Amino acid sequence: xxxxxxxxxxxxxxxxxxxxxxxxxxxxxxxxxxxxxxxxxxxxxxxxxxxxxxxxxxxxxxxxxxxxxxxxxxxxxxxxxxxxxxxxxxxxxxxxxxxxxxxxxxxxxxxxxxxxxxxxxxxxxxxxxxxxxxxxxxxxxxxxxxxxxxxxxxxxxxxxxxxxxxxxxxxxxxxxxxxxxxxxxxxxxxxxxxxxxxxxxxxxxxxxxxxxxxxxxxxxxxxxxxxxxxxxxxxxxxxxxxxxxxxxxxxxxxxxxxxxxxxxxxxxxxxxxxxxxxxxxxxxxxxxxxxxxxxxxxxxxxxxxxxxxxxxxxxxxxxxxxxxxxx
Amino acid sequence: xxxxxxxxxxxxxxxxxxxxxxxxxxxxxxxxxxxxxxxxxxxxxxxxxxxxxxxxxxxxxxxxxxxxxxxxxxxxxxxxxxxxxxxxxxxxxxxxxxxxxxxxxxxxxxxxxxxxxxxxxxxxxxxxxxxxxxxxxxxxxxxxxxxxxxxxxxxxxxxxxxxxxxxxxxxxxxxxxxxxxxxxxxxxxxxxxxxxxxxxxxxxxxxxxxxxxxxxxxxxxxxxxxxxxxxxxxxxxxxxxxxxxxxxxxxxxxxxxxxxxxxxxxxxxxxxxxxxxxxxxxxxxxxxxxxxxxxxxxxxxxxxxxxxxxxxxxxxxxxxxxxxxxxx
Numbered sequence: 001x002x003x004x005x006x007x008x009x010x011x012x013x014x015x016x017x018x019x020x021x022x023x024x025x026x027x028x029x030x031x032x033x034x035x036x037x038x039x040x041x042x043x044x045x046x047x048x049x050x051x052x053x054x055x056x057x058x059x060x061x062x063x064x065x066x067x068x069x070x071x072x073x074x075x076x077x078x079x080x081x082x083x084x085x086x087x088x089x090x091x092x093x094x095x096x097x098x099x100x101x102x103x104x105x106x107x108x109x110x111x112x113x114x115x116x117x118x119x120x121x122x123x124x125x126x127x128x129x130x131x132x133x134x135x136x137x138x139x140x141x142x143x144x145x146x147x148x149x150x151x152x153x154x155x156x157x158x159x160x161x162x163x164x165x166x167x168x169x170x171x172x173x174x175x176x177x178x179x180x181x182x183x184x185x186x187x188x189x190x191x192x193x194x195x196x197x198x199x200x201x202x203x204x205x206x207x208x209x210x211x212x213x214x215x216x217x218x219x220x221x222x223x224x225x226x227x228x229x230x231x232x233x234x235x236x237x238x239x240x241x242x243x244x245x246x247x248x249x250x251x252x253x254x255x256x257x258x259x260x261x262x263x264x265x266x267x268x269x270x271x272x273x274x275x276x277x278x279x280x281x282x283x284x285x286x287x288x289x290x291x292x293x294x295x296x297x298x299x300x301x302x303x304x305x306x307x308x309x310x311x312x313x314x315x316x317x318x319x320x321x322x323x324x325x326x327x
Numbered sequence: 328x329x330x331x332x333x334x335x336x337x338x339x340x341x342x343x344x345x346x347x348x349x350x351x352x353x354x355x356x357x358x359x360x361x362x363x364x365x366x367x368x369x370x371x372x373x374x375x376x377x378x379x380x381x382x383x384x385x386x387x388x389x390x391x392x393x394x395x396x397x398x399x400x401x402x403x404x405x406x407x408x409x410x411x412x413x414x415x416x417x418x419x420x421x422x423x424x425x426x427x428x429x430x431x432x433x434x435x436x437x438x439x440x441x442x443x444x445x446x447x448x449x450x451x452x453x454x455x456x457x458x459x460x461x462x463x464x465x466x467x468x469x470x471x472x473x474x475x476x477x478x479x480x481x482x483x484x485x486x487x488x489x490x491x492x493x494x495x496x497x498x499x500x501x502x503x504x505x506x507x508x509x510x511x512x513x514x515x516x517x518x519x520x521x522x523x524x525x526x527x528x529x530x531x532x533x534x535x536x537x538x539x540x541x542x543x544x545x546x547x548x549x550x551x552x553x554x555x556x557x558x559x560x561x562x563x564x565x566x567x568x569x570x571x572x573x574x575x576x577x578x579x580x581x582x583x584x585x586x587x588x589x590x591x592x593x594x595x596x597x598x599x600x601x602x603x604x605x606x607x608x609x610x611x612x613x614x615x616x617x618x619x620x621x622x623x624x625x626x627x628x629x630x631x632x633x634x635x636x637x638x639x640x641x642x643x644x645x646x647x648x649x650x651x652x653x654x655x
């Protein structure tokens with residue numbers, strides 16, 4: 001066990017997988033001497049050379065296509081797209097090629113690429129550097145979507161993503177880069193598709209992922225002070241999401257609040273609640289509810305950006321309202 | 328400019344002619360099958376452009392790779408993919424190259440190094456450059472050929488691909504099949520500045536131009552270029568001018584074109600040109616006719632087999648989506 005940051009945990013995972021499998025390589029802008037925007041590649045080019053940790057031009061389409069093309073010949077690339085916003089420049093390659101190649105070509109090939117695209121608001125980066133658009137990828141058949149919230153999960157899930165034979169959209173949260181936590185360096189990869197119960201509780205299920213899952217843990221503390229015992233579930237994998245853990249929790253608590261940083265309208269929360277309503281309708285004591293950011297581009301100025309954030313206060317207030325509201 | 332190598336032998340040209348014939352017969356049959364309702368969606372016929380696929384792929388070996396685009400039947404046949412399996416794919420049947428799940432625009436056969444046709448311009452090219460990156464990393468003894476049309480020359484990712492291939496000195500031959508049209512529009516009418524192929528020189532990639540309807544010229548030029556790429560000289564670019572006999576796809580009657588223009592192009596038939604070349608070298612008409620008949624029979628059999636083949640099982644719609652998660 002060592003204490004390390006979320007960024008360091010990702011770096012460790014990639015290093016270990018590159019040591020384990022010579023077919024693993026990483027490519028993207030500034031991943032070489034610079035070590036990535038958050039140090040998540042720091043020192044790796046020295047260890048593995050410029051042929052396996054490849055600094056690329058600002059060419060998102062080609063970064064993604066190089067990852068795909070090399071995977072067709074047996075490589076296991078980790079494509080760094082810097083921000084989820086810029087991944088949209090490679091949306092064609094991700095959605096039309098990586099996600100569909102195996103199916104369209106009748107199962108002749110797999111496309112084992114990891115598509116790293118950090119999400120979320122940080123530092124007032126405004127509308128083109130702050131998005132969380134996981135719903136786009138969850139809605140695309142062929143993709144696995146992962147969004148870790150802790151250093152240990154970032155370590156275990158990145159290892160799993162690299163070993164997966166499917167294309168995996170891997171969404172780190174920018175606000176988590178410097179968060180520290182205990183990481184077992186020798187840990188095996190985590191199982192993709194398995195949620196974590198971050199806090200056990202009996203009154204309401206707070207369902208979330210990524211940075212907002214951490215906010216839910218903080219919100220549960222606020223709720224405890226009000227006598228409300230919240231269970232916090234961190235999905236960790238957004239597709240396929242862990243129905244067993246989610247439904248078991250809601251059957252126990254009979255109330256659910258989904259919280260996410262992306263816009264509430266058209267978000268993954270709506271899809272989760274639809275599934276939950278179909279599976280658990282008879283067990284619900286209150287309307288299943290979702291909160292997210294308003295449907296506006298992320299604003300720059302701090303008081304405006306704050307209006308888009310879903311923090312512990314908003315989550316606790318919404319949860320308390322649900323618990324006070326009989327069906 | 329690359330120096331042209333010595334002319335191919337009559338035997339070589341006969342072999343390439345057979346490939347051209349096979350492609351032409353395939354495309355005629357595919358067009359008829361579409362009209363008859365056996366083939367769905369779109370069929371983009373390669374008719375008229377056969378010399379390029381045949382002349383380039385003649386110099387490839389089994390370990391080499393090709394990638395293609397929506398008009399991809401010719402490249403697949405020239406790389407050795409079974410026309411019978413391709414026809415089954417067009418008919419949406421079991422035993423098709425993609426098990427009936429891809430259709431005309433997604434024909435691939437990795438056992439022959441055919442990385443895939445592609446429905447998005449120019450993604451076959453960018454993926455080919457990625458494959459070439461792997462070839463270099465893995466130190467494979469192979470090269471990659473990326474076929475694309477002149478319409479692709481106005482898509483941004485293609486220029487990312489040129490830069491990437493040059494930057495990393497990758498073993499890739501770009502083959503631009505310039506049939507003059509971007510779907511229904513003349514490419515020159517939607518291109519600013521000089522002809523788009525001029526842009527390639529700006530990347531430091533040598534450009535070789537050839538008459539794409541002249542099989543012997545294509546074969547000579549590509550032999551030299553492939554040799555250079557194979558020796559580790561980095562990317563090369565072959566610009567082959569040609570003409571698309573039919574519309575953009577089989578449903579398109581091509582009414583935006585002057586009938587005289589089409590007629591003139593048909594007079595410059597790459598197959599007739601190659602046969603004339605052979606006749607001048609004392610190859611008898613009987614041999615040429617035998618090739619035509621043989622290819623015609625092969626394709627007739629492919630159609631009969633495709634018609635008789637069963638449709639895919641319903642369960643196959645839900646397989647090969649992904650290992651983790653599946654259709655939901």
